[in-house]
Amino acid sequence: MRDLGAERKRQGKSPGRSVAVLGVMATLAILFGYVEVLIPFNFGIPGIKLGLSNLVVLYALYRLSYREALAISLVRVVLIGFLFGNMFSLAYAATGAILSLSVMAGLKKTGVFGILGISSAGGTAHNIGQILVAYLVTPSLPLLWYLPILMIAGLITGLIIGGLTAVLLGRTEAVFRKLG
Amino acid sequence: MEKLLRKSDIVLILSILALAVGMLIAFTHASREIRTPRLQIIVNNELMGTYSLEEDQTIRVGESNICEIKGGQAWMSQADCPDQICVRSRPIGAGGGSIVCLPNRIVMKIVEAGETAGESTDITELFEGEVLDSIAG
Amino acid sequence: MKRLISALYATLFLCLSGTSVCFAKAETVSGTGFYFDTVITIKLTAENADELLQGCMDLCQHLEDTFSAQKEGAELYQLNHRQSEKVEVSDELASCIDRALEFSQMSGGAFDLTILPLRQIWDFEGKQGLTALEYYGEEAKEKSLVPTESEIQDALSRVDYSRVHLDGNTVSFDRKDTMIDLGGIAKGWISSALKEYLKEEGCESACINLGGNVTTVGLKENGKNWTIGIQTPFSLRGEILTAVKAEPDHCIISSGTYERYFEEDGVLYHHILDPRSGYPAEVGLSQVSMVGMDDAACDALATIGLVLGREDFEKMMEENGREEEVLFTDEDLAFSWFNDGGEHERQ
Numbered sequence: 197m198r199d200l201g202a203e204r205k206r207q208g209k210s211p212g213r214s215v216a217v218l219g220v221m222a223t224l225a226i227l228f229g230y231v232e233v234l235i236p237f238n239f240g241i242p243g244i245k246l247g248l249s250n251l252v253v254l255y256a257l258y259r260l261s262y263r264e265a266l267a268i269s270l271v272r273v274v275l276i277g278f279l280f281g282n283m284f285s286l287a288y289a290a291t292g293a294i295l296s297l298s299v300m301a302g303l304k305k306t307g308v309f310g311i312l313g314i315s316s317a318g319g320t321a322h323n324i325g326q327i328l329v330a331y332l333v334t335p336s337l338p339l340l341w342y343l344p345i346l347m348i349a350g351l352i353t354g355l356i357i358g359g360l361t362a363v364l365l366g367r368t369e370a371v372f373r374k375l376g
Numbered sequence: 377m378e379k380l381l382r383k384s385d386i387v388l389i390l391s392i393l394a395l396a397v398g399m400l401i402a403f404t405h406a407s408r409e410i411r412t413p414r415l416q417i418i419v420n421n422e423l424m425g426t427y428s429l430e431e432d433q434t435i436r437v438g439e440s441n442i443c444e445i446k447g448g449q450a451w452m453s454q455a456d457c458p459d460q461i462c463v464r465s466r467p468i469g470a471g472g473g474s475i476v477c478l479p480n481r482i483v484m485k486i487v488e489a490g491e492t493a494g495e496s497t498d499i500t501e502l503f504e505g506e507v508l509d510s511i512a513g
Numbered sequence: 514m515k516r517l518i519s520a521l522y523a524t525l526f527l528c529l530s531g532t533s534v535c536f537a538k539a540e541t542v543s544g545t546g547f548y549f550d551t552v553i554t555i556k557l558t559a560e561n562a563d564e565l566l567q568g569c570m571d572l573c574q575h576l577e578d579t580f581s582a583q584k585e586g587a588e589l590y591q592l593n594h595r596q597s598e599k600v601e602v603s604d605e606l607a608s609c610i611d612r613a614l615e616f617s618q619m620s621g622g623a624f625d626l627t628i629l630p631l632r633q634i635w636d637f638e639g640k641q642g643l644t645a646l647e648y649y650g651e652e653a654k655e656k657s658l659v660p661t662e663s664e665i666q667d668a669l670s671r672v673d674y675s676r677v678h679l680d681g682n683t684v685s686f687d688r689k690d691t692m693i694d695l696g697g698i699a700k701g702w703i704s705s706a707l708k709e710y711l712k713e714e715g716c717e718s719a720c721i722n723l724g725g726n727v728t729t730v731g732l733k734e735n736g737k738n739w740t741i742g743i744q745t746p747f748s749l750r751g752e753i754l755t756a757v758k759a760e761p762d763h764c765i766i767s768s769g770t771y772e773r774y775f776e777e778d779g780v781l782y783h784h785i786l787d788p789r790s791g792y793p794a795e796v797g798l799s800q801v802s803m804v805g806m807d808d809a810a811c812d813a814l815a816t817i818g819l820v821l822g823r824e825d826f827e828k829m830m831e832e833n834g835r836e837e838e839v840l841f842t843d844e845d846l847a848f849s850w851f852n853d854g855g856e857h858e859r860q
Contacts, residue, residue: 478547512741513767
């Protein structure tokens with residue numbers, strides 16, 4: 197896979213695309229978040245999601261750059277929060293999203309890790325962020341128990357999403373090359 | 377240029393896994409410690425000490441009282457107060473309860489008692505080991 | 514792009530700060546205090562639980578300084594050691610005296626707020642369950658724990674609730690030697706005051722044990738009724754006869770002969786004195802327990818029950834349209850409910 201974002205930077209071009217592309221990706225992220233409800237991924241533990249919309253964000257991180265990925269991530273969090281959730285779910289999702297993207301971007305920058313490792317770490321970080329907010333709001337002992345469990349869940353979903361993103365990146369390389 | 381899975385990835389994933397499992401073990405151990413009923417002895421509204429009900433022991437409280445723990449139950453075995461109400465109190469145990477020596481301001485209290493109060497309406501069950509919230513008398 | 518991201522960050526920050534304001538977490542605390550010559554234990558659940566617990570203890574201290582007839586400097590003590598026969602008192606003292614008069618009248622003197630002189634000559638302090646021999650030792654041959662007939666008649670001449678008048682906050686006495694003791698109703702009045710305080714401060718779940726008088730606010734934190742046991746007379750403290758699931762805000766208050774008594778010549782003398790005879794009441798009951806929402810009423814009624822006996826007491830309750838539930842415990846520990854519509858556990 198090629199990091200087109202870094203390539204465009206070297207060419208002196210802005211690594212970003214037009215706002216339209218970002219808009220499309222943000223919309224996709226929101227749609228994915230909505231649609232994943234159709235995929236039964238609940239193991240009886242509340243708070244376990246596949247996190248399909250993270251696929252788009254991870255994709256953007258690789259295909260474009262950190263800044264685009266961040267923008268897409270924040271837009272989808274805010275809009276999903278306003279459309280389907282409330283003030284509180286927004287706080288959880290935002291913290292998880294920011295933490296996860298920062299971790300993934302940081303790991304990616306080191307150049308040492310592959311996409312599966314980065315995505316797993318991202319998934320774990322996402323869930324850690326959510327528990328953090330939950331604990332700040334209502335400190336309760338059972339919450340602490342959730343932490344290791346959700347960490348492991350984050351690992352697994354991260355792996356899955358990472359794999360899917362890798363496949364997607366490979367299949368769409370040609371498309372992006374065409375778009376210049 | 378970007379690889380799918382590298383050695384460092386495996387290290388990363390395994391370390392996160394190890395961390396999570398470690399936390400689970402630590403929490404399980406800690407919670408078992410916290411959940412056991414214990415005896416607190418409070419003198420003049422200050423906590424004098426917390427004692428395990430599992431260990432038979434005799435505790436002197438100041439010059440005036442002696443508390444006894446034996447077979448999972450705690451009671452006041454001796455007191456220098458005139459009315460001796462504390463000595464004539466029913467022993468308390470894992471089910472909860474308290475014994476008070478009023479003149480000497482000593483309170484023996486069970487903390488982290490079993491949370492089974494109010495589940496049953498059968499009076500006999502309420503007697504044996506179930507937790508009462510309070511006693512009027 | 515930069516502006517977009519900054520805008521998003523700003524929105525996020527606002528939302529996050531919003532959540533911390535909206536959330537309030539309730540805490541459960543419990544505490545013990547020593548007031549009114551007894552122990553008070555409070556368990557409550559509220560947002561500012563620690564504050565409320567301290568508030569309760571402070572209220573207890575304040576009320577002890579109001580209602581104690583033994584503590585020099587307390588308002589009631591001062592009232593009993595007054596210079597003039599017309600005294601202006603605080604709202605709390607006036608309210609409690611008012612209720613005490615209410616029940617003195619309702620019971621026809623079986624409950625009498627002016628009983629203090631009688632109580633003073635019957636000294637139950639430090640003799641719990643003892644016989645004269647045990648208490649005095651050798652001197653028991655000459656000394657008696659029981660006051661003499663003339664001592665009792667002297668005291669009785671000073672006991673008469675009709676000599677106390679209340680007009681607003683002004684208490685007036687017909688005689689100089691009339692003294693008020695609120696012991697039979699004060700604890701109930703105080704637990705009611707604590708309940709009111711907690712409810713005003715937004716507490717929805719609490720259980721207070723004020724020297725054996727139990728009162729509740731709402732239900733337990735887990736949504737269930739508070740389960741309150743009723744002490745078995747003449748047994749170890751903590752042995753229960755039966756238990757009651759308290760309805761929200763109800764109290765369970767017991768009066769028992771076993772609480773304070775001594776023995777002499779094989780006769781049991783207990784602390785529930787009949788203000789009409791001057792001697793401990795003899796009605797075949799060892800305990801009367803009241804369940805209701807008016808704590809002061811329950812406190813007074815429990816004592817009245819032990820003085821009037823089952824028949825007269827049931828009649829009084831019906832004549833006055835009282836809705837409180839009553840548990841009578843006989844001397845042989847058989848117990849039965851009255852006025853409860855068959856709800857409670859039978860023997």
